[in-house]
Amino acid sequence: MVDPVQEIKSKLGIVELVSDYVQLKKAGAYFKGLSPFTNEKTPSFYVSPQKDIAFCFSTNQGGDIFTFYQLVENCNFQEALKDLALRTGVNIETMKMPTSKDIEKKNRVFDLQEYLSKIFQKELSKSKDNLNYLRQRGIKDSVIKEFDLGLCNMDSKVYVDLLSKKGFSQQEMIDSGSFSDKAGYLECKFKDRLMIPISDSRGNVIAFGGRKLLESQKAKYLNSPETFIYKKNQTLYGFDKAKERIRETKTVILVEGYFDQIACYQNGFKNTVAVCGTALTENQVKLLSRFAERFVFCLDNDKAGKRAIANTSEIIAKFTDQIYIMNLGEFKDPADCFNEDPSVFVESMRNPLNLISFYQALYLPEKKITQNNTKSLQDFLESVFKILFILSDEIISEIWIREIADLLDLPKQKLLSKYSSFRKNQKVEVDTVKSAKFDLKIGDYLALLVYSDIDNLQEYKSLILDNFNYLKEIEFFNLLKTNEFDLFKINLKFLDVKLMELELKGLNFEKLDLRVEIEKCFSRISSQYKKQRIAEIQRQLSRNDNKNNLELLKELQNLMKK
Template sequence: MDRSLIDQIRQANDIVEVVQSYVPLKRTGSNWRGICPFHNDTRPSMHVSQPKQIFKCFACGKGGNVFTFVQDYEKLSFIETVKKLAARVGIVVPDRHKTQVVSTKRQKLLAVYKSAGEFFADNLFSYGQSTLEYLAKRQISAETAKELQLGYALASRRSLANHLLKENYSVDLLKESGLFRDSGGSMNDLFWDRLMFPIHNSNGDVVAFGGRNMGEGESFKYMNSPSTELYTKGNELYGLHKTKYNISKKGYSLIAEGYFDYLRLYESGFDNVACPLGTALTLEQIYLLNRFAQKVVMLYDADNAGVKAAVRGGLICLSKGMHVHQAILPKGEDPDSFLLKHSKEDLQKIIDEAPALISYMATSEEVEESTEERIQLLLDALRELSDPIRKELLVRDISEAFGVSQNALFSSMQRGGARRQRQEPEETVYQSSPKGMETEKMVIILGLKDRESYNLLANELSVDYFNNKTMRKLFSLLTEVLPNQESFDPAALLDEIDNDEIKNSLAELLFEDLEDVKLVSMIRDLKLHKMERDIAELDNEINANPNNLDLLKKKEKLTLEYRKMTKKVVRKLFF
């Protein structure tokens, strides 16, 4: 979508008016305050600035612009949010999927997949009688098949190719779609005589297909589309586009393994389920789930492979701060087979009583690892956590579940972290002192004030002057985006940030006003802090190489520059 159109939509939606349509606000001075909807707020902790068009909760840390608020409140994608707010103010967003001329290759491929999905769905009810009978035998209703857009790929190996060519799609585009095989110069369908499952992205676009063999000759029972410009295996979750709102509403997602587990659960009224498409749960899928709810219940097959996959996926979820529970089905069952024998209420009871992952790993006989190995797996996951309070609470839970002291667990976690740092060296970023960190923040705040201040900041400094990781990332973002803006609008930077931590930090800085602080002074202080770090680093190198004359000369030169700069500061202060 064109950047100028996005800016127009954001500027047309006053943040106070929009937020007030979700949460009552009360004016306090130049700002507005209200109960924050993003955590269990007991007093008005969320501030909304009309002049700056941003919001910030000073309790949970959430912040951003009008797009951020609506996107997080309604659990929408960014594009969905832009379209919703455009409709609110009567701005027409061109729907390129419905136009005759489709401008990009991605949009052309989306149109191909949409047409293919409709073709397969029509085939199921026109020519797929045996497939419908198979679904009926599996107790999947025609209504569910229609709602989930299930389809049938005809036994002919050219039926889809012929259909799409009649729709005027080019041969080159069809070859790029991943839906065909080149067989001796002939373009044959990838899927034939298969029950088809359309795979949607979270926006509801068809981006791939899965197919179950309905014939006797094929060696592969299930087959998925290859990776394309639209689809990367491990990035999408089957059925999430249908259940994301209910996941958010219920506060947790059910994660099952296969297509028929999803169909059975959905048919039975479990409308908060998603499936990882035959792969181990990936980080990308976990980030996707985390947009809608921070709790997951792993509902995998009750066999060795299912237990391993559930624990592996659960540990990754745990490492990203999610609340993970393990539903325990009777041995040998899966969600599909269980619901064919038992009621919805029976499964709901299992879900409600699902133990937390830590408790499950401490007590389950199905987990193959030894007690020590189980603890180590959990500690490895906890090392990834950025929230120190949650980390400490989970260490306490491990201590209670396994009967090991918290001191021993923390000690083991630190040793493991040190080992990993030796194995995987990272770029050195020295610890920020509180004073240095505050200076870096103030420099960014002042640089966001107006175009002149930003130009001074960009001309005088580089990312190397910033020691704090978040401030380094923010400075890089400012210097990348702001020079290209027609009008100086720092709040628009929030649209460019996917990382919530960085976005919340920027919102906090945008809220600050430093009327009596001069940017020139702050830049000078930042340069002094950089020199202090450089001198300290040289001292370490000299200690390791005391006879290195180049290092000694470099330190002498840098120390002289530092003294000159500090003398200038003293002279300005006292004379």
């Protein structure tokens, strides 16, 4: 089932919508302008393309595209939904909002895919030939197990019967995308294929990739179709395993295929994800930018891979200027490189090309300007200028143009003049964000930390419950407990607004070691709560009429021991 709200959001960005009402200026990672909700001379209205929210700090109003539209057009949610659906071409008549039944349906399919994956794994463990095939590709047994690789080699009826015994209906099997209905007979789509489970960022199996085993099979890889739990433009293979290493290194390596990602991971480059195609989408880049500041391409060394890098770099530049490209020389992809000569990959990762060198190699490999390649020069400069304009940083522009002048032996001033002419044809202006002081209570700070590390929420669940007496007044923790930590039931957009406000004041949560900060907060909270409780018990014991002295004394004694 398609969620109309998410469908509209995927087609209409917050910056695009707000620009119809507010003249926006680039301000670092944000856009800013005069508030549409009040008369002001100094801009207090900010838009975050990463978080998809807009907020006016002078009136304390804002939110996502629907909230903003309701505020600016003075309409209700249903009217906003209808208007924005019309604008984006989304047919809401055929859709409906997700209910608790929809959420239950989603969880059932998660469970089905997980169980099916276990069946495939067991099947592979009994197939010596297919295990040997993977070993010959250089994949270790421990990695085969860690990535839950499997085999689909049995008759479809066997899978259907096994799932039926586990309580799953035939409709749920069809909904998973792993089965198709052939005139009342369910057929598994991946017969005679090696199975690669595809997981979401929380590790739920949402789809499969199947690598052919028979020469008679036309498609080398067969992937699950899009379903209500699997959206290709929002999914990156291996992200669930790579995200912590990406967070630690602030770097993500982008490869093309499943086995490229597995090869990189096995050889110590655990901050690698596969795009499973050739082009990253803005949704995928937005997800990665929450963890990474540095993007390193290592796509297949062919025309399609190079074209994808050129196209995708313009998307990444909305989030960072740290874009690099690895060159594996004669090797087509990382998997081949690791099997033949791993040192080439290591050296290429150590010294990747920057975008200028990449575009130069793409358009002007001879590094010389002649009357025969002026068109190539124009293509080269336009590609670089597009990136510089998106980055909107005067210092970076100065550095890049100086590098181009030295590289191609061109006058720097003429390049600056050409870039200035290019910019005049664009709409966005450059500005900067000034930082200010910030003040947070420890419980509110902890809420924002946990929200920033929401993918690892289950790791903090017991700590939250143990300290809930101290945290119960904080809306975030109250919502978590009330909804049994089920994030599908909770709207936490209000925290995005607070994060944006604090980032504008100079506190960037993405640069914090979240685990360390969270542990410190819980330690302080536990200590504060203990002190407060000891003082409270001592006050109660000072009253002679207290009938619960024995219980209070025991509690006090336990607290004093900690």
